[in-house]
Structures are given as structure tokens and as C-alpha cells.
Amino acid sequence: MKKWLALFLLPFVLLFSSPVNAADDITDHYFEEDMRKLIDLGYLKGTVKDGQTFYEPDRAVTRAEFAAFLVRVLEAQNLEVINPKSFSDVKEGAWYYNVVQQAAEMNIVNGTPDGKFLPNATISREAMASMMNGAFEYKGIKLPESELTFKDASKIQSWALLSVKRMVSAKIIAGYGDNTFRPQDEATRGTTSAFLVRMMGELKSPPPPPPVPNFYLATVTADATTKVKEYETYEEAKAAATQSNHVVLKDNKVVYMKSGIVSPAQIYPHASTLYTSSALSANHFSLVAGTETEFIDASETWVKVKYNNTTGYFKMNQATLHPTVTVKGYSYYKADNGKLTHYTYNVNTNTYGSYEYGSSVGLPNGNYKSADGHTFKSVTDGKVYDQYQYFNVMPLYTKTSYTAEQLNDFVMNNKPSTVGSTPLETLGEDFKKAEAKYNVNAMYLLAHAIHETGWGNSDLARNKKNLFGLKAYDGNAYENGAEFPTYEASxxxxxxxxxxxxxxxxxxxxxxxxxxxxxxxxxxxxxxxxSDPYWGQKIAGYMYRMDTYFGKKERNQFKIAATLTDGVRVRSEATALKSNELYKVAKTGTPVLVLNEVSTLTGEGTWYDIAPKNLNGVSNPKAFVYSHGGSYGTNMKLLPLAK
Incomplete structure (x- = not known):
């Protein structure tokens, strides 16, 4: 009877006793409570291995994973994507494709200037703050801001600064015990869970709207800025700025001025995108912090500028406005007995750098201003000269006559005295192999590597065998930079x-x-x-130095001409036939290497025998473009080369 009663009671004991959770990898973890909240809601997923689920609380979170977290927290899993973004590294079929597109649709995420999203890159604390701020704004919530007192607050990039102020004010992201924020540090799945739980609390009980921002009309001198009058709106303050020394301030930052220099970002080496319109969608290119651009106009969200011949727009929160009276220097070129040196000015830091660009023969000794590196205006008398540096406009699908041994010799005998043994001293053969296989100039490849690696001395080169800064995006270059098994693979x-x-x-x-x-x-x-606007000129400078070291055998060996229209046809003969078109030179201004001038027997004018663009297995023995003098108008112009 006792045995039967025990068997009868056992199912009831199993049904009504409290379950005992088996320990997993977040049991007793510091962030266990936050992680379990997200697990219960289905927001945090684990990985099942051998029947056990692992949540990996100490693993760093990727950008794609964080996009997925935000989509779930916002309950936007069914959001229809109207305008999918064409991120080159976010392909249909990838697990994160939908969530990244949904996050982009909500304007929570953006790509890099070269069209990537970097889904598998780990996300930094400041990037998390930026994406969470985007999520709040999508919900129509603008959190109040707190002034930052962290010791490393200056390391927070300009594009993330407002977001960090808001996340700190809402106590969603906190600093560390040593009063640092560590903006570029990775966040683990545990800490991310804590951020998201706090974020959900704010979403459920949003704070009252922040007070109307106040704008100040102010006067500015070389040494001081004085507030004159307060206005409730940007437009009112802008309308009141009628004098040349007037500016508009918001949070003590200049957001409008009558004239001056606008620089992208605030902190070197970070960069800002120059957009094609005030819609801030399509872009021209990116520019590194401190670059000088000319101010044209501004609104509360954008700044319109001119860089050389390109007019574009920066986001207001990614630009620094410098009224004319406060600017203390400018970039210039110095011609000195045949050598042309470029002195570059960083308007943010009021500092100069310099590099040897090429030959100054043809320019009287003195200082010159130039926005494009070939049109030079004398600082002394205003005279204008136009001359191009050969290696800056030489097509790089042409081979160099210099040998592997010579390339190695150049590095060994021209590297700075502070650089010891460097891998670039032995890679001449690898550069020449690539040139022979792909028809890409070996001297350029070496010069590119010298520039990107500091003569082979950078951590990327030594530790990751990365010679060209591949995937080393601004802001977190070493961590993002690609790693290779050999230098040849790079x-x-x-x-x-x-x-x-x-x-x-x-x-x-x-x-x-x-x-x-x-x-x-x-x-x-x-x-x-x-993003460095002088990147190409600096590499051309190394090629110039190489050629000079080897006896000036290649510079100006040929003429160089540029197209004057889009779609110039390249032909296999110096005559226009439907059957002899090889390819087109797509864009106006593209240089070609002129081997010879040819006059056709059919009276079609002057043609140029040019170096053919033989890449990816193409092997055209000859190539010709029509230049001028015939019924087709004028398609080409010879570039004036520095002697």
C-alpha cells in the first residue's frame, strides 16, 4: 500500500514542484539579469551546441547583430523596406540582410563612404550610442543632453558626440570607474544587454521633450567670441547675422557665419562625407578632419561648401565652422630650386605637415596656393601657372623599367633614419611579379606601400602583413584592417x-x-x-623621388593627354570605323599616355597612339584616340607637365 501511494503521488510532485534551471554560460554572470530579460522576450538568441545553449556574454557584438537587436527592441521585424540600400557587403541571403535593411529604412544605420556596411565588424561603444539615438529619433523621442566630463571625451568622434551626450544623460550608457568613456572600445553581449534593457525602459516612459534649443547671435574676433542676443530658432538668429563679424552659436559651436573655412569632423584622422545635395544621401567623396573647404551657406542640419571645383554639403554635426577672422594659416606649395614641397595646413589643430610632391621647374622660387595640385597662384604677385606632376597623372596600367633589385635598393637607401629593417627592402620581386601578371605599375605599388605603412614600419604591415591599408577604415584602422598570410597575398x-x-x-x-x-x-x-585629399599626390611624390634616385629615366618620357568629353572611343587603328572600337574612356578629364602623334590618310585630323588599357587578360597591341583637327571636333588636350 505504501509503495502504491508513493507511485501515485510522484506525478503530482513532478507537476507542482518548482523547476530547477540547469546552469548555463550566463549563470551568475554580472549581466545575467539583463540577458535573461532579453532571452525571455526573444530578443537575445543563443547558439545550440551538443544540446546546450550558449549565450556568450563576453563575446563582442558585431554591427549586424546590434542592428538585429534594435529591430527587435523596436518590434520592427515586419517593417516594409521601401528604399533598400545597396551596401556592397550586405547581400541577399545573408542572415542579417533583412535587419540591416530595416535598420537603414528607419535611418538608424549608415554605411561607410565607399558603400559598405561592415556587418561583421565589431561595434564600438560610440557607434552603439549613435544607433540607439537613431532608434529613439525614429520613435520621435529626442533625449536631453548632458555635458560630458570624461577624461577621454575629446576622443569621441564628432558624428557620435550628440548621441553619446543623450545616452549618458538618459543613463543608458555609463562611463567607467576611472572617469573614462572609452568610445572606441568594443561592447560585449552582456554589456549590450544592459544598454538595451535600459533603452526599453526609456522607450516605455519617455522623458518630457527637451527645451527649445537656444541660438545666439554673436560677434567674433581673432581672439574672442561675444554673445549679443538670444533667439529661439536658427532662422531668426541667421537672419539677424547681417555684419561680416556676425556668427550664430548653438551650444557654443558656430553653426552659421558670413564667410570662412569649413573643416570636416573635429578630430584627426576621422573624416566626413561630402554629400551632393542637402538631402544628405548620395555623396561625392569623404574628406579627412582639418581639410580646408570654402563656406557657402548653412542650415540647422547641413553646411554647404566648395572644395576646389566641387560644391557639396556636410552634415552640420560632422563639420567645424571657422570664421575668416579666426583662421591663422593655409596650405601652400613652395618652389625651391627645382623641388616642389607641399605644406598642408590642418585648420582644426592649427598645425602643418609637409611632403615632397615633385618638380618645381617652370615655377619661380616662392610660395603658391593651389586647390588642385596643378594650377598654382603666386602668393607674391598673383601670377597663375598650370603644370602637372607626371607621376600624379600617369596611367598606372603602364609598366616601369626599374627592376626588383632597384626597388629594394631605393627602400634601403632612402628610408628615414628612424626606420630599421623593413619588409619593403625585400619585396621588389613581389611587386614586379604583380606588374608582369596584372600590368599594374610596380613602382606605384611600392610607393603606395611606403605611404600606407610608413616605409613598412606600421603595425598593420608588421603584424597583419597589410601593405595598403586595406579595410583600415577611418576611426578604427588597425582593428578593422585586413590580415594576410603573406605580403604577396596583400x-x-x-x-x-x-x-x-x-x-x-x-x-x-x-x-x-x-x-x-x-x-x-x-x-x-x-x-x-x-579621405586624405593629398593621398594621390603623396604617393606620386614617392614615385618622383624613386625616379630621381634612379637617374630621372621615366618622368616625362612620354606626353600625357586628358579627355575633354565623356565616352571617348579608343580604337585599334587611327581611323573611325564601327569595327575597330576597343573600349571607351568613360569620364571627362581622364589621362592617357601618348606614345606618338598620328595623322590619318583620310584627313580625319590628329590622332594619338596611346598606351592601351590592357587589364584582366586584355592584350590589345595598339590603341588610338582621335584628338583634334578634323570634323569630330576636339576630344583631347595635352597636359602641361612640370619639367
Whole structure:
């Protein structure tokens, strides 16, 4: 009877006794409570291995994962995407495709200036703050701001500063015990869970709307800014700014001025995007912090500027306005007995840098202003000179005559005295192999590597064998930078994935392509490859120094001409036939290497025999473009080269 009673009672004991949770990898973890809240809501997923679920509380969170968290917290899993973004690294079929597109649709996430999202890159604390602020704004909530007192507050990038102020004010993200914020540090799944739980609390009980922002009309001198009158709206304050020394302030930042210099971002080496319109969607290119651009106009959200011949817009929170009277310097070129040195001015920090650009022969000794690196205006008498540096506009699908041994010799005998043994002393053969295989100039490849790695001495080069800053995006360059098993693999990646990849490469027909030359922000690789507007000129300077060291055998060996119209046809013969078109030079201003001038027997005018663009297996023995003198008008102009 006792045995039967025990068996009868056992099911009731099992049914009504409290369940015992088996320990998992968040049991007794500091963030266990926050993580379990998200798990119960279905927002935090685990990974099942051998029948056990792992939540990995100490693993860093990726950008795609955080986008997924925010979509779930906002309960936007069914949000219809009206305008999908064409991130080049977010492909349909990837687990994160939908959530990234939904987050972009809500304006919570943005891509990089070169069209990527970086879904697998770990996300920093400041980037989390920015995305969470976007989520609040999507909900129509503008959190109040707190002034930051962290010791490292100056390290917070300008694009994230407002978001961090709001997240700190709402106590969603806190600093560390040593009074630091550590904006570029990664956040773990545990800490992220805590942020999200606090965020959900704010979403349920949003704070009262912040007070109407106050704008001040102020006067500015070289040494002081004095507030004159307070206004409730930006437009009222802007309308009151009628004198040349008037500015408008918000939170002690200049948000309007009558004239001056606008610089992207606030902190080197971070960059800002220059957009094509005040809609702030499509972009021209990015510019590194401290670059000088000319102020044209501003609104509460954008600043209109001119950089050389390009007019565009910065986001107001990614720009710094410097009224004319406060600017203490400017960039200039110095011609000194045949050598042209560029002194670059950082308007944010009031500091100068310099590099050797090329030959100044043809320019009287003195200082010159130039926005494009070839039109020089004398500071002394205002005279204007126009001359291009050969290696800055030389097509890079041409081979150098210099050998692997010579390339190694240049590095060994020209590296700075502070640089010891460097891998670039031994890579000449690898550069020449790439040149022979892909028809990409080996001298350029070495010069590019010298510039990106500080003569092979950077941590990226030594630790990751990354010679070209590949994927080393502004703001977190070393952590984001790609790692390679060998230096040869790094060279191969640059050429095949960045230069010659069909529909995507800088030398191919793609949105990145602006000519197969180093160039500047309006021509060649520099338009998209780097945010430093002088990146192409600096690399050309190293090529100039190489050629000078080897006896000046290649500079100005040929003439260089540029197209005067889009879609100039390149032909296999010096005559216009439907059957002899090889390819088109897509964009106006693209340089070609002129081997010879040819006059046709058919009276079609002057043609140029040019170096053919033989890339990705193409092997045209000859190539010709029509220049001028015939019934087709004028298609080309010879560039005046510095002697």
C-alpha cells in the first residue's frame, strides 16, 4: 500500500514542484539579469551546441547583430523596406540582410563612404550610442543632453558626440570607474544587454521633450567670441547675422557665419562625407578632419561648401565652422630650386605637415596656393601657372623599367633614419611579379606601400602583413584592417579586389572609377580610395623621388593627354570605323599616355597612339584616340607637365 501511494503521488510532485534551471554560460554572470530579460522576450538568441545553449556574454557584438537587436527592441521585424540600400557587403541571403535593411529604412544605420556596411565588424561603444539615438529619433523621442566630463571625451568622434551626450544623460550608457568613456572600445553581449534593457525602459516612459534649443547671435574676433542676443530658432538668429563679424552659436559651436573655412569632423584622422545635395544621401567623396573647404551657406542640419571645383554639403554635426577672422594659416606649395614641397595646413589643430610632391621647374622660387595640385597662384604677385606632376597623372596600367633589385635598393637607401629593417627592402620581386601578371605599375605599388605603412614600419604591415591599408577604415584602422598570410597575398588582394575587380575596381567601369591615375579629389583613385585629399599626390611624390634616385629615366618620357568629353572611343587603328572600337574612356578629364602623334590618310585630323588599357587578360597591341583637327571636333588636350 505504501509503495502504491508513493507511485501515485510522484506525478503530482513532478507537476507542482518548482523547476530547477540547469546552469548555463550566463549563470551568475554580472549581466545575467539583463540577458535573461532579453532571452525571455526573444530578443537575445543563443547558439545550440551538443544540446546546450550558449549565450556568450563576453563575446563582442558585431554591427549586424546590434542592428538585429534594435529591430527587435523596436518590434520592427515586419517593417516594409521601401528604399533598400545597396551596401556592397550586405547581400541577399545573408542572415542579417533583412535587419540591416530595416535598420537603414528607419535611418538608424549608415554605411561607410565607399558603400559598405561592415556587418561583421565589431561595434564600438560610440557607434552603439549613435544607433540607439537613431532608434529613439525614429520613435520621435529626442533625449536631453548632458555635458560630458570624461577624461577621454575629446576622443569621441564628432558624428557620435550628440548621441553619446543623450545616452549618458538618459543613463543608458555609463562611463567607467576611472572617469573614462572609452568610445572606441568594443561592447560585449552582456554589456549590450544592459544598454538595451535600459533603452526599453526609456522607450516605455519617455522623458518630457527637451527645451527649445537656444541660438545666439554673436560677434567674433581673432581672439574672442561675444554673445549679443538670444533667439529661439536658427532662422531668426541667421537672419539677424547681417555684419561680416556676425556668427550664430548653438551650444557654443558656430553653426552659421558670413564667410570662412569649413573643416570636416573635429578630430584627426576621422573624416566626413561630402554629400551632393542637402538631402544628405548620395555623396561625392569623404574628406579627412582639418581639410580646408570654402563656406557657402548653412542650415540647422547641413553646411554647404566648395572644395576646389566641387560644391557639396556636410552634415552640420560632422563639420567645424571657422570664421575668416579666426583662421591663422593655409596650405601652400613652395618652389625651391627645382623641388616642389607641399605644406598642408590642418585648420582644426592649427598645425602643418609637409611632403615632397615633385618638380618645381617652370615655377619661380616662392610660395603658391593651389586647390588642385596643378594650377598654382603666386602668393607674391598673383601670377597663375598650370603644370602637372607626371607621376600624379600617369596611367598606372603602364609598366616601369626599374627592376626588383632597384626597388629594394631605393627602400634601403632612402628610408628615414628612424626606420630599421623593413619588409619593403625585400619585396621588389613581389611587386614586379604583380606588374608582369596584372600590368599594374610596380613602382606605384611600392610607393603606395611606403605611404600606407610608413616605409613598412606600421603595425598593420608588421603584424597583419597589410601593405595598403586595406579595410583600415577611418576611426578604427588597425582593428578593422585586413590580415594576410603573406605580403604577396596583400599585393594580390589590392590588385584583384580593389583595382581590377569587374564592376567594382578603381580601374574598372564602376562607381569608384575616376581614372586609372593617382590624381586628387576630382580625378583618379584619390576620389574614393582615401579621405586624405593629398593621398594621390603623396604617393606620386614617392614615385618622383624613386625616379630621381634612379637617374630621372621615366618622368616625362612620354606626353600625357586628358579627355575633354565623356565616352571617348579608343580604337585599334587611327581611323573611325564601327569595327575597330576597343573600349571607351568613360569620364571627362581622364589621362592617357601618348606614345606618338598620328595623322590619318583620310584627313580625319590628329590622332594619338596611346598606351592601351590592357587589364584582366586584355592584350590589345595598339590603341588610338582621335584628338583634334578634323570634323569630330576636339576630344583631347595635352597636359602641361612640370619639367
Amino acid at each position: 599585393i594580390e588582394e589590392l590588385v584583384t579586389e580593389f583595382l581590377l575587380k569587374p564592376n567594382e575596381g578603381y580601374f574598372m567601369d564602376s562607381w569608384k572609377s575616376n581614372g586609372e591615375v593617382l590624381g586628387n579629389k576630382e580625378l583618379g583613385m584619390n576620389v574614393r580610395y582615401a
